[in-house]
Amino acid sequence: MARGSTRPTSRDVAEAAGVSQAAVSLVLGDKWRGRVSPTTAERVRHAAQELGYRPNLAARNLRLGRTRTVLLVVPALTTEFFAGVYTGAARVAAQHGFGVVLYPSPEGIGPARDPFGSAQAALDGVIASSMAADALTAIRGDQLPLVMLDSDPTGSQGAATVNLDIADGVRQVTDHLLELGHRRFLHLAADIPSWTFEVRARELASRLCETPGTSLRATRAPISFEDALTATQTALTTPGPRPTAVICDDDKLAAGAYKAARRLGLRIPDDISITGLDDLALARALDPELTTVRLDAERFGEQGMKALLAVLDGRTPPQEDIPVELVVRGSTAPPSA
Amino acid sequence: MARGSTRPTSRDVAEAAGVSQAAVSLVLGDKWRGRVSPTTAERVRHAAQELGYRPNLAARNLRLGRTRTVLLVVPALTTEFFAGVYTGAARVAAQHGFGVVLYPSPEGIGPARDPFGSAQAALDGVIASSMAADALTAIRGDQLPLVMLDSDPTGSQGAATVNLDIADGVRQVTDHLLELGHRRFLHLAADIPSWTFEVRARELASRLCETPGTSLRATRAPISFEDALTATQTALTTPGPRPTAVICDDDKLAAGAYKAARRLGLRIPDDISITGLDDLALARALDPELTTVRLDAERFGEQGMKALLAVLDGRTPPQEDIPVELVVRGSTAPPSA
DNA sequence: AGGGAGAAGTTATACGTAACACTTGGGCGT
DNA sequence: ACGCCCAAGTGTTACGTATAACTTCTCCCT
Numbered sequence: 001m002a003r004g005s006t007r008p009t010s011r012d013v014a015e016a017a018g019v020s021q022a023a024v025s026l027v028l029g030d031k032w033r034g035r036v037s038p039t040t041a042e043r044v045r046h047a048a049q050e051l052g053y054r055p056n057l058a059a060r061n062l063r064l065g066r067t068r069t070v071l072l073v074v075p076a077l078t079t080e081f082f083a084g085v086y087t088g089a090a091r092v093a094a095q096h097g098f099g100v101v102l103y104p105s106p107e108g109i110g111p112a113r114d115p116f117g118s119a120q121a122a123l124d125g126v127i128a129s130s131m132a133a134d135a136l137t138a139i140r141g142d143q144l145p146l147v148m149l150d151s152d153p154t155g156s157q158g159a160a161t162v163n164l165d166i167a168d169g170v171r172q173v174t175d176h177l178l179e180l181g182h183r184r185f186l187h188l189a190a191d192i193p194s195w196t197f198e199v200r201a202r203e204l205a206s207r208l209c210e211t212p213g214t215s216l217r218a219t220r221a222p223i224s225f226e227d228a229l230t231a232t233q234t235a236l237t238t239p240g241p242r243p244t245a246v247i248c249d250d251d252k253l254a255a256g257a258y259k260a261a262r263r264l265g266l267r268i269p270d271d272i273s274i275t276g277l278d279d280l281a282l283a284r285a286l287d288p289e290l291t292t293v294r295l296d297a298e299r300f301g302e303q304g305m306k307a308l309l310a311v312l313d314g315r316t317p318p319q320e321d322i323p324v325e326l327v328v329r330g331s332t333a334p335p336s337a
Numbered sequence: 338m339a340r341g342s343t344r345p346t347s348r349d350v351a352e353a354a355g356v357s358q359a360a361v362s363l364v365l366g367d368k369w370r371g372r373v374s375p376t377t378a379e380r381v382r383h384a385a386q387e388l389g390y391r392p393n394l395a396a397r398n399l400r401l402g403r404t405r406t407v408l409l410v411v412p413a414l415t416t417e418f419f420a421g422v423y424t425g426a427a428r429v430a431a432q433h434g435f436g437v438v439l440y441p442s443p444e445g446i447g448p449a450r451d452p453f454g455s456a457q458a459a460l461d462g463v464i465a466s467s468m469a470a471d472a473l474t475a476i477r478g479d480q481l482p483l484v485m486l487d488s489d490p491t492g493s494q495g496a497a498t499v500n501l502d503i504a505d506g507v508r509q510v511t512d513h514l515l516e517l518g519h520r521r522f523l524h525l526a527a528d529i530p531s532w533t534f535e536v537r538a539r540e541l542a543s544r545l546c547e548t549p550g551t552s553l554r555a556t557r558a559p560i561s562f563e564d565a566l567t568a569t570q571t572a573l574t575t576p577g578p579r580p581t582a583v584i585c586d587d588d589k590l591a592a593g594a595y596k597a598a599r600r601l602g603l604r605i606p607d608d609i610s611i612t613g614l615d616d617l618a619l620a621r622a623l624d625p626e627l628t629t630v631r632l633d634a635e636r637f638g639e640q641g642m643k644a645l646l647a648v649l650d651g652r653t654p655p656q657e658d659i660p661v662e663l664v665v666r667g668s669t670a671p672p673s674a
Numbered sequence: 675a676g677g678g679a680g681a682a683g684t685t686a687t688a689c690g691t692a693a694c695a696c697t698t699g700g701g702c703g704t
Numbered sequence: 705a706c707g708c709c710c711a712a713g714t715g716t717t718a719c720g721t722a723t724a725a726c727t728t729c730t731c732c733c734t
Contacts, residue, residue, distance in 0.1 A: 023684080026723090029722070034681070055721075058399040059689090060722080062393070062690065099438075104424070282618075284562055347691065348690080358691085359716090377712080396689070678731105683727085688721100691718100703708090703709105
């Protein structure tokens with residue numbers, strides 16, 4: 001019988017099975033072949049089951065010097081996108097006996113002092129989405145293996161990076177609209193200082209530079225319906241020829257653009273085309289459904305975790321960008337003029 | 338200087354500061370008043386800073402017998418709702434020096450064998466959203482303190498429960514529609530066997546029973562746009578007088594109902610009223626904006642964590658339901674007939 | 675018959691931390 | 705002058721696990 005309140009240890013199991021603690025460790029660690037007889041092994045397993053034995057992970061971690069736990073830092077959890085990243089990362093992790101702890105931080109990893117805030121777990125490595133430069137150095141100083149998601153590969157101080165091919169997504173959107181005949185564009189940009197948004201702006205600008213006869217206006221807004229609405233409304237009522245297509249940095253911004261268009265009495269897509277980026281469930285809830293770029297969040301998370309596992313094994317992580325896919329729906333059409 | 342690759346321990350700090358390891362532990366644990374002189378304490382802190390010392394959490398956890406880490410089990414991460422629950426729980430946890438590890442499980446906690454899947458962290462307690470009965474017993478057997486969210490208080494085997502006052506939300510929605518003059522209702526129910534959805538159905542039915550001259554149809558669908566669309570479309574084209582109001586178990590289902598209404602050529606809210614439940618960002622992206630019930634997810638998470646902390650302290654957790662609030666927007670109006 | 679190889683274990687140890695119990699030296703009251 | 709107390713530490717131990725190193729015993733080959 002269990003002696004009251006405290007959880008049984010491997011020693012309790014050993015006593016119950018009439019063997020030494022070492023034998024228990026061997027059996028339960030599946031290293032008993034040729035070291036313990038099958039009947040004894042079975043006896044140990046039975047005793048463990050009987051007592052409801054669960055290994056003490058703190059002790060195991062201390063002994064082994066590793067925790068098989070990694071930290072995933074995401075800027076926010078409020079979107080399906082990072083939920084998907086987590087799901088993918090956790091799936092791969094589980095296949096390798098790893099756990100994933102989440103640290104949602106509004107501003108990526110915090111300052112050098114206590115960079116992980118409340119993430120208490122003992123860690124083997126870190127996957128981070130957005131991160132201040134000094135925090136990056138702090139982590140590097142901690143010697144913690146690090147993989148960065150959607151970050152500038154040239155500024156990563158040697159950390160491995162895994163990126164979505166956002167630039168290609170922007171190219172696909174732009175080409176799609178150009179083929180439809182659009183020439184005057186509005187870029188509704190996310191007001192967040194992050195590499196992934198810089199890439200959007202840069203790629204869009206350079207693509208349109210190559211095409212004569214095009215014009216590009218840009219406006220910025222925090223990622224929220226209200227802000228996106230007012231920013232778009234202002235931009236569309238500015239004097240001069242009105243843009244015929246709005247390219248948004250993500251789907252939520254696009255939803256704000258929808259509202260702005262409606263408020264101005266513009267029909268989508270007849271009077272104005274709108275595109276997003278993410279392909280959230282929201283994209284198909286809008287009316288008409290949103291033309292957008294599908295980001296495979298789960299695959300992104302998977303690749304991030306695979307890269308981290310590679311680093312942990314001392315291997316070189318793969319370095320290919322994850323492809324993205326244009327999804328054409330009802331929010332884009334040839335311009336009416 | 339650090340001796341190469343391995344991370345510095347408290348003993349390294351002690352050596353650098355010229356004191357014993359015990360003194361380092363006292364100083365860094367802030368228990369040095371009256372035991373170590375201020376100047377020595379400062380010297381220790383400086384040495385720790387210099388070496389970039391970080392305590393080994395595995396060792397600390399083993400020594401203290403607790404981890405200051407709790408597990409939050411959520412059915413899915415794909416919605417802002419559980420993101421909010423996590424945010425609230427993590428905030429309260431951080432205030433008490435706790436960390437929160439997330440375990441998103443499609444079916445709540447798994448079967449008795451290895452109930453936490455890949456959640457490897459050593460835990461002090463568990464907060465769980467939805468859970469199979471046998472998994473519940475398994476955890477109880479583990480002696481892990483447990484708080485259950487939105488679960489049947491009578492079936493919780495003595496575990497503490499924290500609930501949103503969903504029944505009141507359903508009452509508010511129903512009364513709102515009744516006051517507008519609606520009498521024929523369609524209930525678009527989530528096809529998920531969970532207490533929180535049972536409450537919705539039960540409360541709605543009992544509320545309408547009390548009001549003579551009302552009728553209630555019900556249909557079920559998994560929480561996805563496509564399924565909600567087809568289910569609603571079928572239900573609305575069934576022979577007999579058409580319902581004038583659709584009450585949906587959550588906002589995502591409502592978005593599906595919007596599409597079904599549009600496909601049938603019904604205008605919202607002129608021809609049909611639609612209500613949701615959650616108040617996701619989606620609710621304000623829809624056109625017209627959705628009348629729904631606001632659930633304060635963060636407060637929910639906070640209360641859950643507070644309850645767990647109470648259990649960990651041996652106190653009795655508070656047992657009040659968290660109030661919810663009807664938010665009337667553009668998707669409800671008096672019936673046209 | 676002798677010994678070497680393997681099977682079937684056991685004993686002992688280290689991981690890094692926190693805290694209890696102990697030591698030392700000086701200051702102070704009477 | 706004696707004892708006592710307090711400041712300022714140090715020595716030691718235990719937490720539960722995994723594993724290297726050791727011990728027995730039996731079997732089998734030459």
